[in-house]
Structures are given as C-alpha cells and as structure tokens.
C-alpha cells in the first residue's frame with residue numbers, strides 16, 4: 001500500500017456562525033505538485049491554514065504522514081513547510097539573519113544552522129543577497145526568501161498559499177520554475193484561483209468551491225471533465241450552412257470565416273461519420289476535422305455553478 005503523505009478527513013471549519021469549509025476529504029499518496037484551486041473565498045486558505053496547524057478546525061482532522069495535526073501538532077509540523085499568503089518575513093533583518101532565525105524556530109541544531117542557511121539560499125537563488133536587508137529586495141526575491149523559510153528544515157510536504165500573487169510576469173515565471181525544482185524532491189500543494197497557474201505548474205488538481213470539494217484528479221482529467229461538444233472543420237469547397245446543419249448528429253453550425261466551421265454536435269461519432277461521408281459523396285473536400293477541448297475557464301465556470 002502507498003504511504004499517505006497527507007490525509008484530510010471530514011474537515012469543516014466555521015468562523016463564528018458561517019461555515020467556511022464543509023466536509024473536505026482528500027488524500028495524497030504520490031509526490032507531485034497539487035493545485036488547490038478555487039475562486040476567491042472558496043475556502044483554500046482556511047483549508048491550508050488548518051493543514052499547517054495555524055488554524056484549529058471546528059471538525060475533522062488532517063494527518064501528515066499519519067500524524068494527526070490536532071493531536072500531535074509539533075510532530076506533524078516537522079514534516080511541513082508553509083508559505084502563507086502574506087510571507088512571514090522580518091523586513092528589517094538581512095536574508096541570512098532571517099533564515100538563521102527560521103532555522104532556530106525549526107529546531108535545527110546550532111552547529112547545522114549555518115550549513116542549512118547556505119544550502120537553502122543556493123537552492124532558492126538568493127545567496128548573492130545574503131547580506132541584503134529583506135525590505136530592500138524586489139517582490140520576487142522576497143517571495144524566494146519566503147520559500148526558503150518554508151523548506152529550510154527539509155520537509156517532505158510544502159504548502160504555498162497563492163505563491164505568485166502580486167508578482168510581475170517575469171517574477172511569476174521564475175517562482176513557478178523554483179516551485180517545480182522544489183517539487184522534484186517533495187510533495188508541493190499550492191493554492192490558486194488562477195487557472196493558467198494550475199496548467200503551468202501542477203500535476204494534480206483539488207478544486208474547492210463554496211467550502212466543498214468539487215473535483216479531484218489530474219490536470220488532464222480536469223481538462224476533459226466537461227465533455228467538449230464542438231468540432232472545427234475546414235472544407236475545400238464551401239457548402240451551404242443549411243446543408244451541414246441538416247446532417248445527422250449536427251445541432252448547430254457557425255461560420256468561422258472562409259471554409260472553416262464550428263459544428264456543435266449531439267453525438268460525436270454520428271456527426272463525424274456524417275461529415276466525412278458528406279464530404280466524400282458531395283465533394284466538400286474535408287481538410288481539417290478536430291474536436292475542440294473545453295478551456296479550463298469553461299470548466300471552472302461550469303464547476304462553480306454546480
């Protein structure tokens with residue numbers, strides 16, 4: 001049996017009277033990058049804060065490598081690194097001073113602190129800023145320092161809450177690259193409301209909407225979750241739209257300009273067969289026929305409605 005890295009069991013949380021998350025369940029047994037996806041206010045930060053032992057849940061529990069975060073938080077937290085939405089930086093310290101402080105908080109033995117700090121600075125590409133006061137770093141480099149504090153104790157699981165929020169496009173690319181490197185050796189969970197972030201960075205998706213889990217699977221499964229229902233075809237000779245529309249399996253035809261058409265179908269196989277056959281018998285000279293994929297945005301909108 002595969003070892004459980006994280007297990008979230010019947011997790012619910014209520015701030016005063018309102019439930020922020022309700023009966024969230026999932027388990028992670030394989031390394032990789034997991035995107036916790038959801039729109040603003042869906043419950044991502046609440047879930048992550050509980051997973052990291054920063055917030056005490058109302059109901060349910062989280063197990064990190066089988067250790068309960070509520071019953072044995074100190075032991076469970078040894079295996080976790082966390083970068084909250086607002087990085088917990090001390091802006092008036094230098095990068096090196098701050099990371100030494102983090103190493104002590106993480107109970108790294110005194111004689112190993114210097115080495116751990118040097119290694120993590122190399123890992124996160126910030127060695128050249130070791131003596132720089134954090135306040136004077138750009139947003140992207142401050143985020144690197146935030147990532148460094150999350151992995152200084154070499155945890156098996158790293159959790160990032162909206163790690164590219166507020167960064168410029170170049171910084172976003174660099175931070176995504178760093179996250180992928182970090183994930184080569186450990187499991188990473190990152191939260192985001194940006195679909196392209198998931199596409200660019202993650203292997204798996206857990207999607208939360210209105211406090212409940214609405215999807216759990218790979219990015220590819222997510223992409224195919226809502227079955228596409230359109231084809232794009234290009235024809236050598238241009239028939240009447242009504243002639244295409246009349247074919248079995250075809251529901252609607254839109255002209256895309258020139259000889260290209262978007263065809264909405266009720267039954268993919270029936271529509272494809274009838275288009276290919278008509279092209280052959282009526283001399284339409286089919287040159288392109290492809291099924292369109294639902295964009296992540298469409299899927300997101302559909303799932304959010306459910």
Ligand SMILES: Nc1ncnc2c1ncn2[C@@H]1O[C@H](COP(=O)(O)OP(=O)(O)OP(=O)(O)O)[C@@H](O)[C@H]1O
Pocket residue numbers: 015016019020038039040041042043044045046047193
């Ligand atoms: N401290 C709090 N007190 C009361 N309600 C809260 C508190 N924090 C969050 N909430 C509410 O709980 C729900 C879930 O919020 P949460 O921050 O977990 O969502 P999120 O998916 O992380 O959103 P965002 O992307 O905007 O951070 C929201 O309705 C939010 O208003």
